[in-house]
Amino acid sequence: MELTTMEQLKIEETSLVRAKGHVLFHHRNADGWVTLAQKKTGIWKQYHYKPEELAFKLSEWLGEDVYFSQNTFYKPERRIENIRQLRAVYVDVDCYQLNYDPGWVIGKLDLEIFGEILPEPNIIIFSGRGLVCIWLIEPAPHKALPLWQxxxxxxxxxLDYVGADKKSIDATRVFRIAGSINSKNGQEVVSQYRHDYRYALRDLQEEYLPELVPRQPKKPGRKPKIVYLHNIRSLHYARFLDLVRLADLREYDIKGYRELFCFLYRYWGCCLMENAEDSLQQMLEFNSELKEPLSEKEVIRATKSAEKAWLAKSDTKANEEAIKLGYPGAGYNLKNSKIIEWLDITKEEQIHLQTIIDGNEKRRRKRERDKLYQEKKRRDQGNMTREEYIKTQHDKTDNHLFNLQQVLKQNPKTKRKELAELLGVSVYRIDQLKKKLKSL
Structure with missing residues (x-):
């Protein structure tokens, strides 16, 4: 039976209310840009809004296959180097691939996982065929990305045993909005809200990832595997941000280095996002921003080995072979010196980078840290810097000169010893001050 115009409007109004409730519940008091995206006739379009604009713009988007970003970006580009705030941890559960009913899966997770192995999620999105579990977190800066990952x-x-999608765990991920329609089966997306408490990343680490908490290693020099992986992620992220910063310092005019920049961007992107398709797409966007970008076909071909190297990191045989050759493992194990040589990074440029630096820059930074530490130590102990000491001495001299001048005006015949006692200085100092008065 066909719906009347009034009935259709009521349905649309209800859907819009659900969509607004979902997005605003997730991004309450957010900072940065939120991505809204939609897939129409196979074409992906996306736009970015400030959180305060979302409630007014959602009506323009609502319909089939509408998504929004779970984290925010410091500029309107949904790329990993632009992360502004990490606002949620999430798992996309494709339970339909195992022929599991979403409602049955939730019942199973409530009994076996939530509240014990993992905390209770804030939101569960029933996306039409599967579900997404969302844990809202206190806003964390982009530097927390390795821990977040x-x-x-x-x-x-x-949640792997119920169909968790390992390809949907990157920080730039978008998920369906409540009130929108999944075009694959015509089902409306529904959100189930369980609580509004926001978890702190450090609390999640300490309570659920004990392997990341520093412990006494079983053997000297050995670290638990997850700690090692966390450190590797931190290095990849720092280098990734340095690469983008270097391109920015050169105003994206990197002709002669374009293949290398895009290759490293794609490789470290794969390591961070653990998703080859997303890494490729973001690398293509990065390439398009260059002053003289490579053609899409050319840049894909020039960087293909980056994806192969990343895949090798998860290959047992490839890792065994790499270890036999003396490497930590498969993939590209690049030294800073090699990256600096490849990209001809100057000393001036290294000053602005976080981790791609040589020994000289490391020593310079250590000297700066030592100097700041010593100055802080002197201040804490009540001591002054040389500049502060000189200024204080000048102030004291000016004060003594003024007092001496006033005393001599009242009684020019006051003896040196009496003047010294009045000013609290030595007789010799009185002679110095008198000379200064004469020269003024």
Whole structure:
């Protein structure tokens, strides 16, 4: 039976209310840009809004296959180097691939996982065929990305047995909005809200990832595997941000280095996002921003080995072979010196980078840290810097000169010893001050 115009409007109004409730519940008091995206006739379009604009713009988007970003970006580009705030941990559960009913899966997770192995999620999105579990977190800066990824990977692993999607755990991920329609089966997306408490990343780490908490190693020099992986992620992320920063310092005019920049971007992107398709797409966007970008076909071909190297990191045989050759493992184990040589990074440029630096820059930074530490130590002990000391001495002299001048005006015949006692200085100092008065 066909719906009347009034009935259709009521349905649309209800859907819009659900969509607004979902997005605003997730991004309450957010900072940065939120991505809204939609897939129409196979074409993906996306736009970015400030959180305060979302409630007014959602009506323009609502319909089939509408998504929004779970984290925010410091500029309107949904790329990993632009992360502004990490606002949620999430797991996309494709339970339909195992022929599991979403409602049955939730019942199973309530009994076996939530509240014990993992905390209770804030939101569960029933996306039409599967579901997404969302844990809202206190806003964390982009520097927390390696820790966030460790937690994200751990949560995903715990839900692997019900169909968790390992390819949907990157920080730029978008998920369906409540009130929208999944065009694959015509089902409306529904959100189930369980609580509004926001978890702190460090609390999740300490309570659910004990392997990341420093402990006494079983053997000298050995670290638990997850700690090692966390450190590697931190290095990849720092280098990734340095690469983008270097391109920015050169105003994206990197002709002669374009293949290398895009290759490293794609490789470290794969390591961070653990998703080859997303890494490729973001690398293509990065390439398009260059002053003289490579053609899409050319840049894909020039960087293909980056994806192969990343895949080798998960290959047992490839890792064994690499270890036999003396490497930590498969993939590209690049030294800073090699990256600096490849990209001809100057000393001036290294000053602005976080981790791709040589020994000279490391020593310069250590000297700066030592100097700041010593100055802080002197201040804490009540001592002054040389500049502060000189200024204080000048102030004291000016004060003595003024007092001496006033005393001599009242009684020019006051003896040196009496003047010294009045000013609290030595007789010799009185002679110095008198000379200064004469020269003024």
């Amino acid at each position: 460790a937690i994200q990977g751990y949560f995903c692993k715990q």
